[in-house]
Amino acid sequence: MLNNKNNQLETERLYLRHFKTGDIDEYSKIMGQDEVGQWLPRGRGYTKEEVEKSMAGMSKHWEEKGYGIWAVIEKESGKIIGHCGLNFVKQNDEVEVLYALGKEYWGLGYATEAAGAALDFGFDVVGLDRIVAFAKTDNTASKKVIEKIGLKYIKDIEIFGMTCAYYDMKRKPENI
Template sequence: MPEIETARLRLRHFTLDDLDDLYSLYSDAEVMRYLSPRNREQTQASLHKHIQHWQEHNFGMWAVIHKDSGKIIGRCGLGFLENTPEVELGYVFNKSYWRMGLGTEASVATLKYGFWQVNLDRIVAIAQPQNIASIRIFEKIGMKYEKDGHFYNFDVVYYAVARPDWQPDDSLYILRL
């Protein structure tokens, strides 16, 4: 299974042993403010879904490991946008690691994987309009606003980038198969 190393992060596949770390993230109301906090059973179902998605599609959500601490600090990756064939970038990070550029770093690595390894033609991302931090990440990584929409029971802004329009940076990206 592929893993990615960036300057400060390691993106690896989730395992069943990650339940406690994922639950700590998904049960934090502040972290999940623009999503939906999850109880332990919902988190366990999400964990199984993350693992299964990789097995079926060769892409999905990674556990994001901070290399200095060795701890899981979030999740970032690709999945199918609700009720569409489009592939969506998504992420969630522990609030202790906000405002450090780590969401951007993980997102750039995820786009590189999506375009270079999976050969996707286009990647989308959505956020509630008041989620300014996520919108800034979308813009930093080269995504453009396309429209307003409604997904996952929320009104959202919809961003996208097509492979020919995306300009990868020269940040560290080591893929291990």
């Protein structure tokens, strides 16, 4: 179930909405987890200042591109559990689907649910022809999520200072 209203998405168990200024403390707790940060370019948890800067960048990205990264909200609790969305990658002129959830939400299918909704948004609403994804080569769980939502492994590449598995998906002909 994908319900798109004002560039905000609703799935069976999640809301994906724009970040608000008041989200900083709750979101910083998630992004500050070293277990989360180990899979991201910094390789560690993020400081509150780094998270604030990142949120400002997300807001600017939405303004410039018309798509971006949402806060992922668990419907049942109303809590922010991470982020997910679409990001323009300047290095290779592509749009990636990405996600990061707090460690207590791993293994529950939330990443697959959110990333699948973001992928559908990219193809059906934004009109993208191709979306890519990256996962550190040793991040087995993330690679499974990427494959579950339909992206295909292409090769390993160096990007963002990391060795990553590189995936892509082209828009299905029926969506054109």
